[in-house]
Amino acid sequence: MARPTPAALKPRKSPRQARSAVTVEAIHTAAIQVLLAEGVGRLTTTRVAERAGVSVGTMYQYYPHKEALMFAIIQGHIGSIIDAMLEAASALSGQALAQISDGLVATWLDIKTEDIAGSRATYGLAAEFDISELVRREGERLACVLENLLISASDAQVVNPQAAAFMLIAVMGGAVRNVLEQGALDAEIAILRAELPLVCRAYLASSSRIRSGLAIVRQA
Amino acid sequence: MARPTPAALKPRKSPRQARSAVTVEAIHTAAIQVLLAEGVGRLTTTRVAERAGVSVGTMYQYYPHKEALMFAIIQGHIGSIIDAMLEAASALSGQALAQISDGLVATWLDIKTEDIAGSRATYGLAAEFDISELVRREGERLACVLENLLISASDAQVVNPQAAAFMLIAVMGGAVRNVLEQGALDAEIAILRAELPLVCRAYLASSSRIRSGLAIVRQA
DNA sequence: ACCTGAACACCGTTCAAGT
DNA sequence: ACCTGAACACCGTTCAAGT
Numbered sequence: 001m002a003r004p005t006p007a008a009l010k011p012r013k014s015p016r017q018a019r020s021a022v023t024v025e026a027i028h029t030a031a032i033q034v035l036l037a038e039g040v041g042r043l044t045t046t047r048v049a050e051r052a053g054v055s056v057g058t059m060y061q062y063y064p065h066k067e068a069l070m071f072a073i074i075q076g077h078i079g080s081i082i083d084a085m086l087e088a089a090s091a092l093s094g095q096a097l098a099q100i101s102d103g104l105v106a107t108w109l110d111i112k113t114e115d116i117a118g119s120r121a122t123y124g125l126a127a128e129f130d131i132s133e134l135v136r137r138e139g140e141r142l143a144c145v146l147e148n149l150l151i152s153a154s155d156a157q158v159v160n161p162q163a164a165a166f167m168l169i170a171v172m173g174g175a176v177r178n179v180l181e182q183g184a185l186d187a188e189i190a191i192l193r194a195e196l197p198l199v200c201r202a203y204l205a206s207s208s209r210i211r212s213g214l215a216i217v218r219q220a
Numbered sequence: 221m222a223r224p225t226p227a228a229l230k231p232r233k234s235p236r237q238a239r240s241a242v243t244v245e246a247i248h249t250a251a252i253q254v255l256l257a258e259g260v261g262r263l264t265t266t267r268v269a270e271r272a273g274v275s276v277g278t279m280y281q282y283y284p285h286k287e288a289l290m291f292a293i294i295q296g297h298i299g300s301i302i303d304a305m306l307e308a309a310s311a312l313s314g315q316a317l318a319q320i321s322d323g324l325v326a327t328w329l330d331i332k333t334e335d336i337a338g339s340r341a342t343y344g345l346a347a348e349f350d351i352s353e354l355v356r357r358e359g360e361r362l363a364c365v366l367e368n369l370l371i372s373a374s375d376a377q378v379v380n381p382q383a384a385a386f387m388l389i390a391v392m393g394g395a396v397r398n399v400l401e402q403g404a405l406d407a408e409i410a411i412l413r414a415e416l417p418l419v420c421r422a423y424l425a426s427s428s429r430i431r432s433g434l435a436i437v438r439q440a
Numbered sequence: 441a442c443c444t445g446a447a448c449a450c451c452g453t454t455c456a457a458g459t
Numbered sequence: 460a461c462c463t464g465a466a467c468a469c470c471g472t473t474c475a476a477g478t
Contacts, residue, residue, distance in 0.1 A: 020461065041349075045452060055463045056453080066452065127347025129261075132402040139402070166408070167395070167415045174394020175387070182352040182359070188386070195387045195427075202422035207415075240442070265471060275444045276472080286471065444477070451470070458463070 024062050026052040031069050036117065040124040043070075067129050074131055077122045078138050084111050085142055089149045097153040097208060101168075101201045104146070108172045109193055116184050123181055143169055156208040164207055168200060175199075244282050246272040251289050256337065260344040263290075287349050294351055297342045298358050304331050305362055309369045317373040317428060321388075321420045324366070328392045329413060336404050343401055363389055376428040384427055388420060395419075 030052035035043050045066055049056045063069040088107040092100045112119050126135075146165035150158045158164050175196060179188050250272035255263050265286055269276045283289045308327040312320045332339050346355075366385035370378045378384050395416060399408050 023461085044450085046450090057455080057464070058462055060453065061461075124347065127344065135402045163411050163415055166411055167419060170395040170398045170412070171391055171419055174396070174398040175390040176394070178390045178394040178397070182355045191383050191386055192390070195383055195423075198426055199387060199391060199419060199423040202426035203415075203419040206418060206422035206425075243442090264469085266469090277445070277474080278443055280472065281442075442478085444475105446473105446475100448473080449471095452468095454465105454467080456463105456465100459461080 020062075023052075023054060023058060027054065027059055027062065027069070028072060031073055035073070035121050035125065040121065040128060043125075045069075070125055070128065071131065071134070074122060074126055075134060077118070078134065081111055082138050082142055086145055089145050093149055093152045094154055097150075097156040097158070097204050098201050100149060100153055101204050102197050104149075104168065105172060105197045105200050108176065109196065112176050112180060113189060116180060119180055120184070123177060139169055150204070153208075154211070156205070156210050158204060158208045160207065164204060167203070171199065171203070172196065240282075243272075243274060243278060247274065247279055247282065247289070248292060251293055255293065255341050255345065260341065260348060263345075265289075290345055290348065291351065291354070294342060294346055295354060297338070298354065301331050302358050302362055306365055309365050313369055313372045314374055317370075317376045317378070317424050318421050320369060320373055321424050322417050324369075324388065325392060325417045325420050328396065329416065332396050332400060333404075333409060336400060339400055340404070343397060359389055370424070373428075374431070376425070376430050378424060378428040380427065384424060387423070391419065391423075392416065 027048060031043065031048045034047050034051055038047070045056055045059060048069070049059045052059070059069070063072070085104070085107060088103055092103040095103070143162075143165045146168060147161045150161040150164055176192065179192050247268060251263065251268045254267050254271055258267070265276050265279060268289070269279045272279070279289070283292070305324070305327060308323055312323040315323070363382075363385045366388060367381045370381040370384055396412065399412050
């Protein structure tokens, strides 16, 4: 099962002239438009090229295959999510553990529910082929920042910040995805908004000691 | 976006003779074999039919389209997972909340990690088309049982058992999926095994009162 | 009652030919 | 240096013809 390497997913060549930069951009936005308007199942190279106003051949000059195009879309989507989380993290640095937890969850939920159609489309797109490499890389980048954020907490010391950061991402990301992917009813999102902060807060509290060094009694 | 209704996903007709029952079964197992041996991307009707020793036409007599075939596979997979969880639930009924939580998490992790290749293949398959209907139905069935299980806890009373059951499924399911889908490194699974029980236990403890009616002080 | 497989529409991808 | 679009291999699905 020879999977394309990440390198193979990058655009085939960089545009050297102004018009080709326009072409690349047109293809990219056309792909997003088709995705949102017609769904993953109807996202075909022909349709994208038509919408972008170029021929299929032109598309293949910049994206070696369809996957590269999808990869670019997902990369943009994930990138903006990570950026928003990094920004939130820097604003939360040094606050109390509960505030940090609540802030992260709120940011995550805001990003994902602000454009539910877009989020769902991206989940579907991501599933179409192997983006585990990208998700892993970006996930690790975020995990690293979250780890330091947890360490910065003013009132408590997370015992294993690395594991906690990893779990926070897995739990927040997974739970929200689970709900959004299966219909995303308003009632379900409401439960998520009410309960996910509790999940993360309780987890972090139970995995930390107060700053003085005295252990909190674990609720068993 | 006309999605096929669940009814349209069912086998087209029931086999009326012994040999056709054999044919249906052969197609079903052939599909699983192709999926595991060649991956989702190479799971084609032609290949499945060839492996099953029938023609494509025959396949279409029992499965109205490829999706119906994939649906059958996923249904079997999810069904066995739910069954295992229901069994675990009945064994845990009436125990302490922490035991219930740990038992559920352990069962879930065991099922999912016991056959990682199969789990990953199913995630990929599930993503190929819309199974939200099925996932929702089975999820609700499980949620209902978990709700009663939480209520049965001997030492504590979960304040909102319905929401807690929903979240438990979202968190367990989502977190494990997140990790398995992106490579499932041994180190990551180890973190999951160590931390996921803490996540669920801490959440349930913080969302419950002890049976006497006295409130546990929330760790804020 | 069940099975076959050529035929059809559509997809991703290529490449000789153009400007 | 960039673009075109007919051509190719392959896919899901159908249906007239067989047993």
